Amino acid sequence: MRKIRKFKIxxxxxxxxxxxxxxxxxxxxxxxxxxxxxxxxxxxxxAALEPSTMFDLLAPGEDLAKKxxxxxxxxxxxxxxxGAAFEEKLKTITEPEVFRLAETAALVFAExxxxxxxxxxxxxxxxxxxxxxxxxxxxxxxxxxxxNKPAYQSDPATLATxxxxxxxxxxxxxxxxxxxxxxxxxxxxxxxxxxKAKKSSAK
Numbered sequence: 371m372r373k374i375r376k377f378k379i380x381x382x383x384x385x386x387x388x389x390x391x392x393x394x395x396x397x398x399x400x401x402x403x404x405x406x407x408x409x410x411x412x413x414x415x416x417a418a419l420e421p422s423t424m425f426d427l428l429a430p431g432e433d434l435a436k437k438x439x440x441x442x443x444x445x446x447x448x449x450x451x452x453g454a455a456f457e458e459k460l461k462t463i464t465e466p467e468v469f470r471l472a473e474t475a476a477l478v479f480a481e482x483x484x485x486x487x488x489x490x491x492x493x494x495x496x497x498x499x500x501x502x503x504x505x506x507x508x509x510x511x512x513x514x515x516x517x518n519k520p521a522y523q524s525d526p527a528t529l530a531t532x533x534x535x536x537x538x539x540x541x542x543x544x545x546x547x548x549x550x551x552x553x554x555x556x557x558x559x560x561x562x563x564x565x566k567a568k569k570s571s572a573k
Contacts, residue, residue: 420453
């Protein structure tokens with residue numbers, strides 16, 4: 371089991387603004403059309419980030435591994451939260467377009483945090499002679515921009531089992547009324563794959 375509290379994630383303002391444009395968020399109407407102003411605002415909400423994670427190897431023989439979406443394979447199961455302070459920061463936002471921008475930023479922060487954690491998991495997998503498959507979202511707020519929806523977004527019983535398995539309370543993540551707290555959190559799995567044999571170069 372690995373626990374990392376308040377790890378650092380890079381802030382990709384360009385990605386946030388690109389997604390905001392795609393979502394047709396009217397930055398002009400909220401006074402953030404200027405890139406410097408938008409960057410300053412995104413930095414102000416990023417200052418409330420307290421990303422933490424718990425993750426552990428899930429063996430194929432465990433009952434939890436047999437759940438749909440985990441498919442009985444070796445994988446790393448984990449939870450990441452952006453923190454209670456970040457949730458409280460977003461609760462203070464009353465302007466709808468500003469809130470849409472903040473949640474877009476939350477999505478990018480979560481994606482970036484997952485990439486950072488996946489890099490750590492890859493080091494563990496490589497040391498054991500494995501490659502990693504693509505991360506799978508089992509629960510996520512905001513929902514990721516993927517074709518497949520999170521596997522257990524509305525399954526409180528399974529979410530409770532996963533959180534218990536990961537000792538989520540050690541980083542302050544709990545299940546309340548069918549949702550994770552802090553709100554901006556995600557549960558993920560990353561499959562471990564046998565390395566493919568490399569073909570010999572033709573002479």
